[in-house]
Amino acid sequence: NAGVTQTPKFQVLKTGQSMTLQCAQDMNHEYMSWYRQDPGMGLRLIHYSVGAGITDQGEVPNGYNVSRSTTEDFPLRLLSAAPSQTSVYFCASSYRDRGLETQYFGPGTRLLVL
Amino acid sequence: AQKVTQAQTEISVVEKEDVTLDCVYETRDTTYYLFWYKQPPSGELVFLIRRNSFDEQNEISGRYSWNFQKSTSSFNFTITASQVVDSAVYFCALSDRGKLIFGQGTELSVKP
Numbered sequence: 001n002a003g004v005t006q007t008p009k010f011q012v013l014k015t016g017q018s019m020t021l022q023c024a025q026d027m028n029h030e031y032m033s034w035y036r037q038d039p040g041m042g043l044r045l046i047h048y049s050v051g052a053g054i055t056d057q058g059e060v061p062n063g064y065n066v067s068r069s070t071t072e073d074f075p076l077r078l079l080s081a082a083p084s085q086t087s088v089y090f091c092a093s094s095y096r097d098r099g100l101e102t103q104y105f106g107p108g109t110r111l112l113v114l
Numbered sequence: 115a116q117k118v119t120q121a122q123t124e125i126s127v128v129e130k131e132d133v134t135l136d137c138v139y140e141t142r143d144t145t146y147y148l149f150w151y152k153q154p155p156s157g158e159l160v161f162l163i164r165r166n167s168f169d170e171q172n173e174i175s176g177r178y179s180w181n182f183q184k185s186t187s188s189f190n191f192t193i194t195a196s197q198v199v200d201s202a203v204y205f206c207a208l209s210d211r212g213k214l215i216f217g218q219g220t221e222l223s224v225k226p
Contacts, residue, residue: 031212040123042205042218050211058213090159094212100166101147101209105159 006106013081021076023091031094032074036087081113116141120217135191135220137206147209148189154202196224
């Protein structure tokens with residue numbers, strides 16, 4: 001298993017550009033989520049999904065869109081990048097089985113918006 | 115509302131000292147999960163421990179130990195005989211159906 005993969009690892013955008021951060025998992029996990037990490041703020045939930053075709057907003061959803069057409073993929077789209085979206089983005093997947101929940105994180109994507 | 119509070123923003127200790135990182139959480143759920151993660155300077159999130167809400171047994175893993183107390187909604191993490199390699203940011207998190215609510219993190223600096 002590759003676990004949770006994220007691409008790209010690093011990206012520079014100009015204000016107003018759009019892009020998609022890719023996230024994929026090969027563990028057949030039902031839950032997937034996106035977080036952003038800013039200095040001194042910890043990780044904050046952007047969007048999450050409890051299964052294919054089901055998504056919902058987290059704490060900081062503005063400026064981002066998601067879709068979950070398959071169990072494996074959960075892309076995060078920046079519609080019109082702003083400097084405030086400069087951050088490190090983490091994707092995670094998880095499942096619950098027999099009273100245990102296990103979370104897996106991708107390696108992160110560093111995004112710089114100029 | 116669900117919330118995780120890590121009141122200690124930064125802690126600095128000298129190698130071989132014991133150190134405890136505090137975590138207090140709020141939730142109305144009766145079933146929930148608590149996690150601790152380590153984020154070294156390289157940036158990845160390293161899973162340390164998971165605890166279910168119905169399992170209050172404390173756990174020890176080498177130099178690491180965790181104290182889970184539902185009565186005080188706390189899930190504290192102790193490193194015994196700290197080492198320089200323990201220097202990192204540590205996050206406590208509460209899970210709600212796959213969503214994690216993170217504390218703000220505690221930056222631990224272990225000096226030789």
